[in-house]
Amino acid sequence: MKRFLAALILLLGITYFVLPLIGMAEFSLSMRRGVYSLDAYRKVIADPQFRQTFGYSVVMALLTIVFGVLLVVPTAFWVRLRMPHLRPYVEFITLLPLVIPAIVVVFGYIRLYNTSSWLPLTGSTFGTNLLLMLGYATLSLPYMYRAVDTGLRTIDVATLTEAAQSLGAGWITILARVIMPNVLVAVLSGAFVTFAIVMGEFTMAALLNRPAFGPYLQLMGANKAYEPFALAVIAFIITWACMGLIQLVTRFSKHTKAAR
Amino acid sequence: MSFLTIEHLEKSFGPNKVVKDFNLNVEKGEFVSLLGPSGCGKTTVLRMVAGFEQPSSGRIGIDGQDVVRLRPNQRSIGMVFQAYALFPNLTVAQNVGFGLKVKGTPRNVIDARVAEMLSLIGLADLGSRYPFQLSGGQQQRVALARALAPSPQVLLLDEPLSALDAKIRLSLRNEIRAIQRKLGITTIFVTHDQEEALSMSDRVVVMHQGIADQVGTPFDIYNKPATRFVAGFVGTLNTLEADVLDPKTGHVRLPGGEARLGRPLPAGRITLAARPEMITLGAAGRDTSLAGHITEVDFLGSVIRIRADLGGQSLAFDTFNISHVSPPKVGEKVTLGLNAADLLVIGD
Amino acid sequence: MTAPTEARPSAGRRLPLTWLGILPFALFVGLFLFAPTLKIVIGAFQSQDGSFTLDNIFGLFTPSILSSYWISIKISFASALLGCLVGFLMAAAVVLGGLPGWIRSPLLTFSGVASNFAGVPLAFAFLATLGPLGLITVWLRTEFGINLRALGFNILSFWGLTITYLFFQIPLMILIITPALDGLKREWREAASVLGATGVQYWRMVALPILFPSILGTFALLFANAFGAVATAIALTGSSLNIVPIMLFAQIRGDVLGNPNLGYAMAFGMILVTGIANVIYIVLRMRSERWLK
Numbered sequence: 015m016k017r018f019l020a021a022l023i024l025l026l027g028i029t030y031f032v033l034p035l036i037g038m039a040e041f042s043l044s045m046r047r048g049v050y051s052l053d054a055y056r057k058v059i060a061d062p063q064f065r066q067t068f069g070y071s072v073v074m075a076l077l078t079i080v081f082g083v084l085l086v087v088p089t090a091f092w093v094r095l096r097m098p099h100l101r102p103y104v105e106f107i108t109l110l111p112l113v114i115p116a117i118v119v120v121f122g123y124i125r126l127y128n129t130s131s132w133l134p135l136t137g138s139t140f141g142t143n144l145l146l147m148l149g150y151a152t153l154s155l156p157y158m159y160r161a162v163d164t165g166l167r168t169i170d171v172a173t174l175t176e177a178a179q180s181l182g183a184g185w186i187t188i189l190a191r192v193i194m195p196n197v198l199v200a201v202l203s204g205a206f207v208t209f210a211i212v213m214g215e216f217t218m219a220a221l222l223n224r225p226a227f228g229p230y231l232q233l234m235g236a237n238k239a240y241e242p243f244a245l246a247v248i249a250f251i252i253t254w255a256c257m258g259l260i261q262l263v264t265r266f267s268k269h270t271k272a273a274r
Numbered sequence: 275m276s277f278l279t280i281e282h283l284e285k286s287f288g289p290n291k292v293v294k295d296f297n298l299n300v301e302k303g304e305f306v307s308l309l310g311p312s313g314c315g316k317t318t319v320l321r322m323v324a325g326f327e328q329p330s331s332g333r334i335g336i337d338g339q340d341v342v343r344l345r346p347n348q349r350s351i352g353m354v355f356q357a358y359a360l361f362p363n364l365t366v367a368q369n370v371g372f373g374l375k376v377k378g379t380p381r382n383v384i385d386a387r388v389a390e391m392l393s394l395i396g397l398a399d400l401g402s403r404y405p406f407q408l409s410g411g412q413q414q415r416v417a418l419a420r421a422l423a424p425s426p427q428v429l430l431l432d433e434p435l436s437a438l439d440a441k442i443r444l445s446l447r448n449e450i451r452a453i454q455r456k457l458g459i460t461t462i463f464v465t466h467d468q469e470e471a472l473s474m475s476d477r478v479v480v481m482h483q484g485i486a487d488q489v490g491t492p493f494d495i496y497n498k499p500a501t502r503f504v505a506g507f508v509g510t511l512n513t514l515e516a517d518v519l520d521p522k523t524g525h526v527r528l529p530g531g532e533a534r535l536g537r538p539l540p541a542g543r544i545t546l547a548a549r550p551e552m553i554t555l556g557a558a559g560r561d562t563s564l565a566g567h568i569t570e571v572d573f574l575g576s577v578i579r580i581r582a583d584l585g586g587q588s589l590a591f592d593t594f595n596i597s598h599v600s601p602p603k604v605g606e607k608v609t610l611g612l613n614a615a616d617l618l619v620i621g622d
Numbered sequence: 623m624t625a626p627t628e629a630r631p632s633a634g635r636r637l638p639l640t641w642l643g644i645l646p647f648a649l650f651v652g653l654f655l656f657a658p659t660l661k662i663v664i665g666a667f668q669s670q671d672g673s674f675t676l677d678n679i680f681g682l683f684t685p686s687i688l689s690s691y692w693i694s695i696k697i698s699f700a701s702a703l704l705g706c707l708v709g710f711l712m713a714a715a716v717v718l719g720g721l722p723g724w725i726r727s728p729l730l731t732f733s734g735v736a737s738n739f740a741g742v743p744l745a746f747a748f749l750a751t752l753g754p755l756g757l758i759t760v761w762l763r764t765e766f767g768i769n770l771r772a773l774g775f776n777i778l779s780f781w782g783l784t785i786t787y788l789f790f791q792i793p794l795m796i797l798i799i800t801p802a803l804d805g806l807k808r809e810w811r812e813a814a815s816v817l818g819a820t821g822v823q824y825w826r827m828v829a830l831p832i833l834f835p836s837i838l839g840t841f842a843l844l845f846a847n848a849f850g851a852v853a854t855a856i857a858l859t860g861s862s863l864n865i866v867p868i869m870l871f872a873q874i875r876g877d878v879l880g881n882p883n884l885g886y887a888m889a890f891g892m893i894l895v896t897g898i899a900n901v902i903y904i905v906l907r908m909r910s911e912r913w914l915k
């Protein structure tokens with residue numbers, strides 16, 4: 015009885031999650047009347063705007079990841095090593111982007127860094143791109159910091175650092191050669207989440223007027239019949255791939271640790 | 275007829291038979307321990323009595339009623355768990371009153387009973403505390419009060435002391451036994467600690483690989499172990515290989531000497547056993563003497579544990595510390611004494 | 623054990639330099655998280671010429687803005703409530719329902735994906751399913767003659783948005799509540815049952831009170847989550863539904879309210895709502911951790 019009820023609940027839940035995915039996939043395949051075809055996908059891929067926006071978002075995602083890693087890893091390392099009393103505060107700050115809606119943050123950017131301000135980032139294309147990248151970094155901060163900090167918890171930071179120092183290593187060497195390899199898996203999971211977030215992000219890019227994948231999706235949705243669904247399927251696959259890769263690297267790392 | 279009867283109880287998990295033909299009769303008010311190493315099936319027996327596990331076969335009767343088909347909440351049983359298992363969201367008083375509350379007992383009756391139980395365990399002032407504000411020993415006493423509050427017919431204790439510090443363990447052991455005597459409640463106590471089992475119980479069941487090896491008073495279990503396992507598991511035991519010289523009179527040759535057991539023995543080679551405290555340094559007043567030399571001296575305070583070598587076999591024994599007598603030295607040749615009647619013949 | 627502490631004093635003497643280690647982080651969050659937020663908060667209390675005023679806050683109390691807050695709060699509340707309920711039931715089904723153990727891991731992985739699959743693509747998925755030509759809409763019409771539209775259902779409505787939001791709300795609930803359900807000790811259930819409690823009594827008196835802070839806390843988190851969701855709403859409804867994020871979006875783009883500082887006030891209102899929800903979440907979370915220590 016209990017098991018039957020549990021199975022029923024789960025089945026209903028799964029139905030709710032699967033139907034929209036089927037609907038989305040079905041639509042994306044039905045561009046040609048009467049038969050399933052990949053026409054919508056062909057159309058999408060042939061669209062130069064797709065390639066531009068997709069490429070733009072990929073580059074932005076990679077830059078965000080590099081920036082995020084360079085910012086978060088040394089900070090998390092330093093806080094654990096030398097300023098453990100600050101840990102709760104830093105952790106709280108990194109969670110704030112979940113509290114303050116992205117639209118509010120970007121609204122602040124526009125008013126704070128406009129052409130008439132002391133730091134006129136929105137005045138140039140490069141400046142706006144930089145601002146957007148920093149915005150993405152803010153959005154992914156909770157996930158990146160959490161992943162890296164969890165990774166650091168599993169290693170003995172103080173002992174490793176002292177061991178490296180006693181062998182004559184400087185801070186850069188310690189971070190790059192000792193800490194990074196040990197938290198690589200954590201950094202990678204943070205990186206994949208960041209990638210998924212940036213690829214699907216809409217609000218910041220739209221309000222900063224940059225040609226990213228998210229606004230392009232929205233634009234297509236408003237103007238085309240079948241292409242948006244092909245794009246949605248692509249976006250869904252990217253999300254799945256990122257999450258799948260996280261699972262993969264985590265499992266792989268468990269494997270190597272067991273073998274050691 | 276006994277108050278709690280367990281007949282031919284068996285339990286299998288998949289292909290593993292963890293309890294085999296378990297039989298036990300417990301009288302009303304009796305305190306019985308299930309003693310054995312981990313994985314011997316003692317906890318499974320307890321969980322079947324509580325109703326958390328269904329026996330594969332067999333019968334469990336409480337006060338003449340077969341309870342095997344009853345759910346745990348229909349059995350009128352009190353249980354104390356190893357990890358306290360107090361409800362963290364309820365105060366101490368609410369925890370203790372839980373069993374009465376679910377039965378729909380009037381509020382004033384619950385309050386009176388809770389106060390009575392809390393004073394019984396000596397925590398009358400802590401009723402409004404939450405479990406996380408108590409020490410381990412206090413939590414376990416609350417758990418005991420909670421189990422006893424609904425006046426169950428049988429009390430089950432599942433290693434209630436093993437999560438506690440050594441000191442608290444000792445005091446709580448005495449407290450549990452005193453409360454049990456006072457209330458006269460039929461109790462089954464599961465433990466892997468032989469000292470606990472021997473000191474607290476009216477009777478002990480020694481379990482081994484799903485089987486009850488021996489059921490008896492602590493005195494019998496210790497002094498007349500029925501099997502080699504019981505002899506080895508309960509207390510420290512020296513075993514000596516001996517050659518039977520005369521099976522009719524029980525005349526045997528031991529390493530370092532001879533003994534006359536005065537009862538018939540099987541012919542050939544047998545294994546004899548002796549508790550360390552039955553052996554003395556020097557054979558004065560003993561009917562058997564053995565020659566050997568000292569190999570080890572451990573000064574334990576009130577007692578000195580000595581190990582001697584008798585013709586290749588090792589024998590441990592204790593002597594009391596006497597301040598003006600210095601203990602023997604390693605390598606010293608000694609004569610050990612014992613009474614042949616204290617030698618146990620070990621079967622299997 | 624003593625060696626590391628002996629090495630520390632030298633670091634202690636150089637204390638001022640220790641701060642350099644988190645300077646980049648402090649600069650980053652200062653400039654790109656705190657400063658913009660502060661700008662909004664201050665702007666909400668400033669007039670166009672920069673003097674202090676409460677006019678912007680009062681300006682929120684116009685029927686159109688109030689109703690947008692009201693709809694937003696209703697949608698957030700409904701999607702958080704349903705998300706909690708369904709997520710809880712699904713997590714409980716997997717953890718306590720006696721189903722085979724291998725189901726758990728894929729469900730959690732899928733929840734991780736689905737809770738991140740928000741925004742524009744999610745809106746498309748639901749348009750393809752429950753929109754005017756969606757899979758289910760068409761199926762119900764052709765197979766059963768049920769016309770969802772005639773029954774008052776519209777994907778561009780309160781319920782449409784709520785159902786869509788559930789797609790990321792339910793998985794978030796599953797991700798957070800599964801560990802809490804794991805934290806329910808088997809002994810509690812057993813202790814309750816030997817004390818004579820029925821399954822219902824156990825849930826009412828023990829399990830639910832223990833889980834309650836987690837559930838309510840997650841509810842607050844889901845509420846804030848839905849309240850701040852912009853992309854899904856815009857992609858799904860365009861500008862046909864007046865909810866706070868859509869209005870603010872339009873205001874930032876083109877000052878549709880005709881008063882830039884009123885935009886600050888709207889944004890400030892959003893921070894206030896999500897902030898309060900999150901404070902509730904944090905407080906309740908701490909309480910539940912105290913119990914389960």
